[in-house]
Amino acid sequence: MTTPSAQPLAVLAFSGGMDSTTLAAYYHRRGYRLLLLTVDYGQRHARELEAARAVAAHYAAEHHIVDLTTVGALMPGSALTDPTVDVPEGHYAAESMRATVVPNRNAIMANIAAGIGSARAAHVVALGIHAGDHHVYPDCRPAFLTALQASTTAALDGFHTPYVDAPFINRTKTDIARLAATLDAPLALSWSCYQGGTAHCGRCGTCVERREAFTDAGVPDPTTYEQTAP
Amino acid sequence: MTTPSAQPLAVLAFSGGMDSTTLAAYYHRRGYRLLLLTVDYGQRHARELEAARAVAAHYAAEHHIVDLTTVGALMPGSALTDPTVDVPEGHYAAESMRATVVPNRNAIMANIAAGIGSARAAHVVALGIHAGDHHVYPDCRPAFLTALQASTTAALDGFHTPYVDAPFINRTKTDIARLAATLDAPLALSWSCYQGGTAHCGRCGTCVERREAFTDAGVPDPTTYEQTAP
Numbered sequence: 001m002t003t004p005s006a007q008p009l010a011v012l013a014f015s016g017g018m019d020s021t022t023l024a025a026y027y028h029r030r031g032y033r034l035l036l037l038t039v040d041y042g043q044r045h046a047r048e049l050e051a052a053r054a055v056a057a058h059y060a061a062e063h064h065i066v067d068l069t070t071v072g073a074l075m076p077g078s079a080l081t082d083p084t085v086d087v088p089e090g091h092y093a094a095e096s097m098r099a100t101v102v103p104n105r106n107a108i109m110a111n112i113a114a115g116i117g118s119a120r121a122a123h124v125v126a127l128g129i130h131a132g133d134h135h136v137y138p139d140c141r142p143a144f145l146t147a148l149q150a151s152t153t154a155a156l157d158g159f160h161t162p163y164v165d166a167p168f169i170n171r172t173k174t175d176i177a178r179l180a181a182t183l184d185a186p187l188a189l190s191w192s193c194y195q196g197g198t199a200h201c202g203r204c205g206t207c208v209e210r211r212e213a214f215t216d217a218g219v220p221d222p223t224t225y226e227q228t229a230p
Numbered sequence: 231m232t233t234p235s236a237q238p239l240a241v242l243a244f245s246g247g248m249d250s251t252t253l254a255a256y257y258h259r260r261g262y263r264l265l266l267l268t269v270d271y272g273q274r275h276a277r278e279l280e281a282a283r284a285v286a287a288h289y290a291a292e293h294h295i296v297d298l299t300t301v302g303a304l305m306p307g308s309a310l311t312d313p314t315v316d317v318p319e320g321h322y323a324a325e326s327m328r329a330t331v332v333p334n335r336n337a338i339m340a341n342i343a344a345g346i347g348s349a350r351a352a353h354v355v356a357l358g359i360h361a362g363d364h365h366v367y368p369d370c371r372p373a374f375l376t377a378l379q380a381s382t383t384a385a386l387d388g389f390h391t392p393y394v395d396a397p398f399i400n401r402t403k404t405d406i407a408r409l410a411a412t413l414d415a416p417l418a419l420s421w422s423c424y425q426g427g428t429a430h431c432g433r434c435g436t437c438v439e440r441r442e443a444f445t446d447a448g449v450p451d452p453t454t455y456e457q458t459a460p
Contacts, residue, residue: 075349114333119308
C-alpha cells in the first residue's frame, strides 16, 4: 500500500519550536502522516504561529491551532498566559523560569491530542518534551509520561487508543540539535523565542537554551539572533 | 475567619446537568467557594448554557465557559461534537450510547480544571461522574480516576496541587437524586436533555436516565418533559 491514507497517523503537540519541529522530522522520517496541533493559550505571538505554519507546510502536514484562550485567561501568574507577568531572561534551567510554568500544560495538551488521536484512529500521539525540561517543568518528566500513559489507557478503554510517546524525554537539547541535523529538520523555519520580535532575541530562556544546544552539538545554527552570544 | 476569601475554593467541571448541579450543592454545603467550568465543544445548546448560568447564579458562584470548539471540530464521529451524527434515543446505559462518547472528554476537562485549580490555589477539583456512567464511558470509571490523580500529582509536582475528586463515582443516579433532595440542590434549574428544546424531550438517553432516577429515588421530579413517561 503506498496511498497516503495507508500511512499511519501521528498526532503531535507542536509549537513550531526546535523540539517539536525535530519531533515532526522524526515521525516524518518513520513514514507517518502528521497531524500537528498548536495550542494557543492566548499568548502566541504571530511570529510563532507563522513559524508553526511554515514547518507544517514543509512536511505537507495537517495543522490546526487549538484555541485555549478561555483556559489561559483563567490561569493568572504565568508569563505565558498573564500579560502582567514579565518573561524572565537568563538560562532556561534557572529557577527564575518557574514564572513560565503554565500548570498542567502538557497534561492538557497531551489529553487533547489523545482525544483527537482516538477520534482520528492515530497510531501515536507524541510530545517533544526532553531532559532539559525536567528541572523546571514537572509535566515534562518521565514520571509524568508514565502516569499520562496510564490515564490515557484507562480513559480510552474499549475505544481506539493511540500510543502516547515522548521519544526525546531522556535526550538533551544538544541531542535534539544533533538529531535535527541528521533528519534534515527545517530548524531555520522554527521559532523558540518567548518574545515577539522579527528575529530571535537571544536573551530569553529559550533563546539561550537554543543557541547553547547548537554550539554544544557542534552543528550549524541557522538562527538569526538580535543579540550576539555573550 | 469569615470573609468569603477565607473559604477554600472548589473548581468543578460543571455542565449544568443534574449530576454537576448536585456536585455544586455538595461542595456548597461543605463551605466551599465554587468556581464552575462549563466546557463547550461547540455542541452546547443555548438552553444548556442558560441552565448552567442559572445554577451558578443560585450559588453566587464564579462561572466560566471553557471554549473547546476548535477541539470538538477535530473529533468526528461523536453525536456531541459532530452535527452529522444523530443523538441516539433510548436508555442511557445502552450500547447505542457509544455514539455520544467524546474520546478522552473527562480527561481533557479534568486536566483543564486541575491546571486552573493549581493557578488559583484551589483545595479541590471535582467531577460529577457516577456509577451509571461506567458502562458506556471509560473515563468515568474508578480506574480512570485513580490514573488521573496520579497524573495530576506528577504534573504539578512542586506547584500547588489540588486534590482531584469525584465524590459520586460509586453512587448511582438514583443516589444522586436522593442526595440532591437532601441538599436542596436546585434541580429545577438544571438541564440534562441532549436535544435543544424548550422543555426536556423525555426520549433521549439522558432524559430517560434523569426521569428514572427521580422515580427510583422516590423524590419529586421538578422537570417538565415534552413526552410523558412510557
